[in-house]
Amino acid sequence: MELEELAKVAQRVGELLLKSGAEIYRVEDTMQRVCAAYGAHGNAFALPTGIFVTVESGGRAMTLTLRVLERETNFTRIAQVNEFSRGLSRQRLTYGEAMARLDAIALARLYPPWLRMLSSGLISGVFALIFDGGPAEGAVAVFTGMAVFAFIRLLRPFLANLLLEYFLSGMAAGALLLVFARLLPAMNTYSVVVGSVMMQLPGVSITNAIRDGMQGDILSGLSRFLESALFIGALTCGLALVMHWGGVA
């Protein structure tokens, strides 16, 4: 594999991992391992929003930079890229083969969007039940959770700002809850709200922030911690504002 090709493969590996929600350490380590498998020296640096990789071999060096903006958690992809990079040390692939494998991994989607929407609704319902909700609260939370999931994805093409997305989704959830609170006056709003909010918690960001910080990737740890705090804040703020205006909470 040529130097340029190796750099591209390493970059693609890093991109897939970062987009799918892997820790910074894993992104950097895997890129360097891919380079090492081909006898080159790789130096990778990743941030939650971008990747730099320099590949050195035979007295030449090449650096590629990539901005990564879109992220959607996909654990299957992380596991498969992990397997791919480990396999390289046993069997070297050609550039075409490696890229074909990575493209196939990029397309890996196990569950259709409707199933994920349903499961996000059900997660809300389950957590509403955990927080002292009854059947009515659970049902309302399922509906609200699904609506928030759909709303965030519907807004995505129109808004460049993730924070605004979360804020508006929170407001939408709040408006829905107001309607339900009118229909079911005996409803325990608190369990519904906490259930619906729990589902949207950026648990991936928080856990990754801890892992990043622990690994010494202070910059990424801090920015991911801030990111998750801002997302929780934006969502709950939108929600709480509407509920407060509506006089429910």
Place this chain on the structure above:
Amino acid sequence: MLRDVYLCALAFLGCLLVAVLYQSEKRLLIPAGFSGSLGLAVYLTFMRFWGIATLATFAGAVAVTLYAELTARRFRIPATILIIMGIFPVVPGAAAYDTVMALVRGRYKEAGPRGLVTLVLAMSMAFGILLVASAFRAARFLRARRPPR
């Protein structure tokens, strides 16, 4: 006691669904659910005997991370994946919501302590994960360093 079992069953279902939401492989659905109910079970047990939320959160995070680190190798996946899916019931989401709600209502005197509670709980969770994960990393490091016999 019966209520705790009911809650753990719910946590199983919840974390299994989280695995679906995050596009996890089908073979990991049951382990994800199990680690979720394990975390909550440990949390509830500590709450029952000691009644200290920080301690219970810490213990829950330790249990989830232990399970993840011990099984990750068998499933040949990064342990972080299992931690993320199992930690959900232990994350102080309700405390975070209470804080923001107090702020929105303009009850600043109430928001301060609640924010502090959220922060302390989040830190307990973080240190639980950190402690176990670091121990496993150190063990791997030592094993790699040992000269082959």
